[in-house]
Structures are given as structure tokens and as C-alpha cells.
Amino acid sequence: MxxxxxxxxxxxxxxxxxxxxxxxxxxxxxxxxxxxxxxxxxxxxxxxxxxxxxxxxxxxxxxxxxxxxxxxxxxxxxxxxxxxxxxxxxxxxxxxxxxxxxxxxxxxxxxxxxxxxxxxxxxxxxxxxxxxxxxxxxxxxxxxxxxxxxxxxxxxxxPASIQWGAQHIRPGDSILVSGTLGDHGATILNLRENLGLEAALTSDCAVLTPLIAPLRDIDGVRALRDATRGGVTAILHEFAAASGCGMSINEGDLPVNSAVRGVCELLGLEPLNFANEGKLVIVVAPEAEQATLAALRAHPLGKDAEVIGTVTDTARVQLKGIFGASRLLDLPHSEPLPRIC
Amino acid sequence: MxxxxxxxxxxxxxxxxxxxxxxxxxxxxxxxxxxxxxxxxxxxxxxxxxxxxxxxxxxxxxxxxxxxxxxxxxxxxxxxxxxxxxxxxxxxxxxxxxxxxxxxxxxxxxxxxxxxxxxxxxxxxxxxxxxxxxxxxxxxxxxxxxxxxxxxxxxxxxPASIQWGAQHIRPGDSILVSGTLGDHGATILNLRENLGLEAALTSDCAVLTPLIAPLRDIDGVRALRDATRGGVTAILHEFAAASGCGMSINEGDLPVNSAVRGVCELLGLEPLNFANEGKLVIVVAPEAEQATLAALRAHPLGKDAEVIGTVTDTARVQLKGIFGASRLLDLPHSEPLPRIC
CATH class of the missing domain: 3.30.1330.10 (PurM-like, N-terminal domain)
Structure with missing residues (x-):
């Protein structure tokens, strides 16, 4: 036309x-x-x-x-x-x-x-x-x-063999993300606020089907969600609410692109709360951790995958800082940015 | 709450x-x-x-x-x-x-x-x-x-036994509507233009599943659509395009509530072009016409059902006036009323 x-x-x-x-x-x-x-x-x-x-x-x-x-x-x-x-x-x-x-x-x-x-x-x-x-x-x-x-x-x-769901999560499980956090949110924030970082920021908007497909063959995958509005924090709270377990995340293990980190530090925002459009949060049994990480990293969309924490029995979502101190990771009342998706 | x-x-x-x-x-x-x-x-x-x-x-x-x-x-x-x-x-x-x-x-x-x-x-x-x-x-x-x-x-x-679709329509088939035309469109127009007819006009907005259910047991039902935006005229044109047949409608057989007729005459509009939200247009084989009409009229939503015309082999959609003259029923460039649904 x-x-x-x-x-x-x-x-x-x-x-x-x-x-x-x-x-x-x-x-x-x-x-x-x-x-x-x-x-x-x-x-x-x-x-x-x-x-x-x-x-x-x-x-x-x-x-x-x-x-x-x-x-x-x-x-x-x-x-x-x-x-x-x-x-x-x-x-x-x-x-x-x-x-x-x-x-x-x-x-x-x-x-x-x-x-x-x-x-x-x-x-x-x-x-x-x-x-x-x-x-x-x-x-x-x-x-x-x-x-x-x-x-x-x-x-x-x-498929009949797949039974993934947040209610299967149990203490001791590993928590993974499939790549860098907050790319979509930072990209839109940059455009909206004219921060001038266009060259360094790109949305991670992607179809995750090919990244998920090999996970179907791994025993011990408990639950997957894609972290969009509300970021990884929102997913962790959903997982905690559905399973009755806690989530303990290690700040030092979070993969974050340097430009996104810059935007966050500039504005006092938390990459864990930022929207993604092509990132998975995955909970797996401890024995499935390495196979899952390897499967993710074998695909370009998962090359920056990391284990970011573990499931606990305390019903709290907490972030362990790089110097060892822990703090609660509250679900914000609202996203930093409206109309992010 | x-x-x-x-x-x-x-x-x-x-x-x-x-x-x-x-x-x-x-x-x-x-x-x-x-x-x-x-x-x-x-x-x-x-x-x-x-x-x-x-x-x-x-x-x-x-x-x-x-x-x-x-x-x-x-x-x-x-x-x-x-x-x-x-x-x-x-x-x-x-x-x-x-x-x-x-x-x-x-x-x-x-x-x-x-x-x-x-x-x-x-x-x-x-x-x-x-x-x-x-x-x-x-x-x-x-x-x-x-x-x-x-x-x-x-x-x-x-259900496996049902094969309804506009491509099954053939010349000689009967065209029915399940009730009065244009009630929804006239109701919204009245509100939007402050015509003051609230008491006499009500949208026909309804779930049609129970009206459709008995039609599954009738042999010879060719195609059904609900006439919303664009009214019955739009459906007739869709049926004509999909089947390669013509549609000949008798103006005198069209069921129209008197208040809707009043609005149409006042504003020079055509009830056939007006939106409905609870009306079917049905094409059936001639031998299924009476059974279909009876099944429709047996339900409160279909009490005003009528046979309104026949399928022809001329690939035209036409309206036969009450005095016998025919005219083409064009698909309007646009609906009289935006945001009708």
C-alpha cells in the first residue's frame, strides 16, 4: 500500500x-x-x-x-x-x-x-x-x-509434560534472570525525559519463545515469568505471594547495562523495579540451576543470564547489598514511569 | 468494594x-x-x-x-x-x-x-x-x-456437525433478521444529539447464544452474523462478497420500532444502516425458512424475527420499496455515527 x-x-x-x-x-x-x-x-x-x-x-x-x-x-x-x-x-x-x-x-x-x-x-x-x-x-x-x-x-x-507455576516454588530453589535488567524502562525514560542517551540505550523488546523452548527439557524448572511493568521486583513479589516463600536477591549478581545503571544512579531509581520487555525471571530447583543457566546462555537473548538469588522460607523479598547488608525490597506503590508498555 | x-x-x-x-x-x-x-x-x-x-x-x-x-x-x-x-x-x-x-x-x-x-x-x-x-x-x-x-x-x-459460513450461501436462499433494526444506533444517536426520546429508545444489547442454540438443530442454515457497526447493510454486503450472490431485501418486511423509525425519518437515515447489538442476520435454505423463523420467534430475543428477502444470482444488494421499485443498497462510506460500539 x-x-x-x-x-x-x-x-x-x-x-x-x-x-x-x-x-x-x-x-x-x-x-x-x-x-x-x-x-x-x-x-x-x-x-x-x-x-x-x-x-x-x-x-x-x-x-x-x-x-x-x-x-x-x-x-x-x-x-x-x-x-x-x-x-x-x-x-x-x-x-x-x-x-x-x-x-x-x-x-x-x-x-x-x-x-x-x-x-x-x-x-x-x-x-x-x-x-x-x-x-x-x-x-x-x-x-x-x-x-x-x-x-x-x-x-x-x-505440552502435557510441563507443569510450571509459582505454587511449585520451594525454599532452597535458585532464582535466575535471563539478561540485563531495566533496558526497556531506561530507554523509554530517556526518550520521555530527553536525557540524551539514545545511542547507549535500546529496548530489549523480544519474543522469548526460542529462549524458553530448551527449558522444557530440563527437570526442576518451577516457574517462569517475563518481567515487564514493575520489573523483577513485581515478579518476585508475585512469586512470594503465590508460594508463601521468601526471595533473597544478591545486588552484586544483578546484570545491568552500564547506561541503564547510569540512568538509575542519576535519578535515584532501582533497576530491579524497571520494566523489561524481553527478560525472564526463572525459579528452578538447585540441581537444575547450572543446566538452566547453560541453556539460557546458549541463546543470544540469554547471553547475560545470571543466578541472582535463592528462595527462602521467610516470606520476605529482600536485597542483599554488595557490602553484605540486607534490606526489604518493597513493591513500589507505582512504577516510576507511566505508559511504559 | x-x-x-x-x-x-x-x-x-x-x-x-x-x-x-x-x-x-x-x-x-x-x-x-x-x-x-x-x-x-x-x-x-x-x-x-x-x-x-x-x-x-x-x-x-x-x-x-x-x-x-x-x-x-x-x-x-x-x-x-x-x-x-x-x-x-x-x-x-x-x-x-x-x-x-x-x-x-x-x-x-x-x-x-x-x-x-x-x-x-x-x-x-x-x-x-x-x-x-x-x-x-x-x-x-x-x-x-x-x-x-x-x-x-x-x-x-x-460442534463438528456445524458448518456455517458465508461461502455456503446460494441463490434462492431466504434472508432473515432476528428482530427490530437499529435500536442500538438510534439509542446512542438520541443520547448524543439530545433528541429527547430516552423513554422510547433502548439498546438491544444482548447475548445471542440462547437464540442461536436451537438453530444448530436445523438443516439448511447457511450463515449467521450479528449486525453491529454498519448495520444489516454491512452484513448483506459481506455475504454478497463472500458468496458471489446478490441480496434482495423487501423494505415492507423490515421490522423497525416506531421510535427508531421516527428518528430515522427525522434525520433522513436508513434503519438498515444503523447499528444493532443483539440482532442476527441469517441466511437459510428455502426449506429451512419456516423452521428457522419459528425457532427464533420461540425466544423473547427473536419475537420480532422476520424473513426480509432472498438471495439472488445478480451480485447486487438491492432494496425493493413498498411500492415495488428497487434501488441499490450501497455500503455507505462511513457509519452515520462514530463510537457506536
């Missing part, structure tokens, strides 16, 4: 009339083309045999994406909308297979920007092996939304 | 921190409680046996809801968000089973309003026999969204 710089989203594009049909045909169907979508029914129809051949449980997740700005180093809102939901499905151990996609567009959004977002979604979905099979487009008048919001819902199937 | 009039959505409610956890626990989990949701993993986990026991294909659909105003006679944005997606799943012949739900909240939204919306969603889902199993909440700053937008994605399973 050849949009010019002057072409923008109009109210008619969300109206159910000809203008919407044209946008669907010329942009969405071309970018996302697959058999279920191309049938253009009100719903995708997927043979259940395609799911049961993979596993015995459906994993189903959704997220809306409202990130500001919509383009950032390392991605855009479209790439994020595919990565984020695919990852939320994949951390169950599922093989992500299908996505739905709902756009809320602000009147006046340049169609070239929408096209770039849609193309990123299509490329990311293809690379992740998932199909965008059903969708919806709404347009609201100028000022009633901020440029574009995207919701995706994802479906995958969990 | 006892919110006061002064309690409003704050940026912290979307932050991934404590404020968001409290909102999730005290509002969403209480209202939507079910085993998959209550596990509080990043994704719902549903045994595939619960799906394969019903049918052989998954139906998967999504819609975002941006309706303005968010409360209207006959419903609110929450009820609409459940009805609309459940209906989009059900018109495939599927039994709707699970919903995801993504909220985008504007900072400052009164929490009492959010509570009322969530309660409507819970009540409507329970009545429809579906569970809201996974969700997400985002908050954007004042002015970056208009009060509340909701996305739902729905999953259901299509």
Missing part, C-alpha cells in the same frame, strides 16, 4: 463502511495474511487438532499496549504488542500459536505510521511462528485517544 | 505496583472469580478436554469497545464488551466459553463507574455461561483516552 505523508486515519476508517473495508483489505489482510484470517468471518476458526497435537492445556493471555512514544530504539508499539502477549503465553511453557489484535486509532494518525506498526507486527509474528487470525479496528476522534492503542490476546498449547 | 464518589482511577492503578494489585484483587478478581483467573498466572490455563468435549474447531474473536457515552439505556460499555464478543464467537455456531478482558482507563475515571461496568460484565458473562479468565489493566493520563476503553477476546468451540 502506498500511503503518502498526508494520508491520515479518519473517523470513516472505523465506521463499518467502505473506508474501513478498504483499510482492512489493503493494510491488515495483506500484512497478516493467513487462512483463518483470510476467511473474513467474524471469528477465526481453528481446528482443535492443531492445538491438541501440541499439548493438553490451552494458555490464553491478553495485554493492551498504550506505550508513549509509539516508536523507540529497539521497537515500536506494534512489535511490543506481539512480543508482550506471545511472552505471556510462552512463560507457561506453552507454544504460542495464535493472536487476536484490536486497534484503537486516533483520528489524524498518519497512515504511514500505522503501516510501519502493522508491518512490525507481521514481521514479529512471522518470526515467532504465530498467526494473527482475527482483529478489530476502532477509530476515536482527535483527542479521545493518544495516537494508537493495541490489544492483543494470545493462544498457545502447553 | 466500597468506593466513594471521590475515588478515581489514578496513574498508580496502571503501574504494576501495589495500587494495581489492590485494584485487581478488590475489584476484578472478586467480580470475575473463576479457577483459571484465580490462579493469577500471566495466562489462563484451560484443559483442552473442556474444548474438545464440545466440538472440533476453536472459534476466536476480538473487539475493542470505545462507545460514547459509556452508560446508555439498555446497557453500558461493560455489558456491550461481553455481549459483542460472545456474539461474534456464537454466530459461527460455537458455544462461547472463555473471555479475556483488557481495560484502558483514563486517569480520573470515577471508581464507582468502573465498579458498575465491571459488575455488568460479570453479570452478563455469568448469564452467558462464559468465564472471564485473563485480563489486563492500563491507565493513561487525563486526556489521553476518553474515560474507558475495553477489549475482549473470546473463545468457543464449534
Amino acid at each position: 502506498a500511503f503518502t505523508e498526508k494520508d491520515v486515519v479518519t473517523m470513516a476508517h472505523g465506521s463499518g463502511g467502505q473506508a474501513m473495508q478498504q483499510l482492512i483489505e489493503q493494510l491488515f489482510l495483506q500484512a497478516f495474511s493467513n487462512p483463518a484470517l483470510n476467511e473474513r468471518e467474524d471469528q477465526a476458526r481453528i481446528p482443535l487438532s492443531l492445538l491438541t497435537s501440541v499439548g493438553d492445556r490451552l494458555a490464553f493471555s491478553t495485554d493492551s499496549y498504550v506505550i508513549d512514544p509509539i516508536f523507540f530504539p529497539g521497537g515500536n508499539i506494534g512489535k511490543l504488542a506481539v512480543c508482550g502477549t506471545v511472552n505471556d503465553v510462552a512463560v507457561s511453557g506453552a507454544v504460542p500459536q495464535y493472536l487476536s489484535c484490536g486497534f484503537i486509532l486516533e483520528e489524524g494518525l498518519p497512515l504511514q505510521q500505522l503501516e510501519q506498526i502493522v508491518k512490525s507486527m507481521a514481521d514479529t509474528a512471522t518470526a515467532a511462528g504465530v498467526a494473527i487470525v482475527t482483529g478489530d479496528t476502532k477509530v476515536v476522534q482527535r483527542g479521545a485517544a493518544d495516537k494508537v492503542f493495541i490489544n492483543t490476546a494470545g493462544i498457545g498449547t502447553i | 466500597a468506593f466513594t464518589e471521590k475515588d478515581v482511577v489514578t496513574m498508580a492503578h496502571g503501574s504494576g505496583g501495589q495500587a494495581m494489585q489492590q485494584l485487581i484483587e478488590q475489584l476484578f478478581l472478586q467480580a470475575f472469580s473463576n479457577p483459571a483467573l484465580n490462579e493469577r498466572e500471566d495466562q489462563a490455563r484451560i484443559p483442552l478436554s473442556l474444548l474438545t468435549s464440545v466440538g472440533d474447531r476453536l472459534a476466536f474473536s476480538t473487539d475493542s469497545y470505545v462507545i460514547d457515552p459509556i452508560f446508555f439505556p439498555g446497557g453500558n460499555i461493560g455489558k456491550l464488551a461481553v455481549c459483542g464478543t460472545v456474539n461474534d464467537v456464537a454466530v459461527s455456531g460455537a458455544v462461547p466459553q472463555y473471555l479475556s478482558c483488557g481495560f484502558i482507563l483514563e486517569e480520573g475515571l470515577p471508581l464507582q463507574q468502573l465498579e458498575q461496568i465491571v459488575k455488568s460484565m460479570a453479570d452478563t458473562a455469568t448469564a452467558a455461561g462464559v468465564a472471564i479468565v485473563t485480563g489486563d489493566t492500563k491507565v493513561v493520563q487525563r486526556g489521553a483516552a476518553d474515560k474507558v476503553f475495553i477489549n475482549t477476546a473470546g473463545i468457543g468451540t464449534i
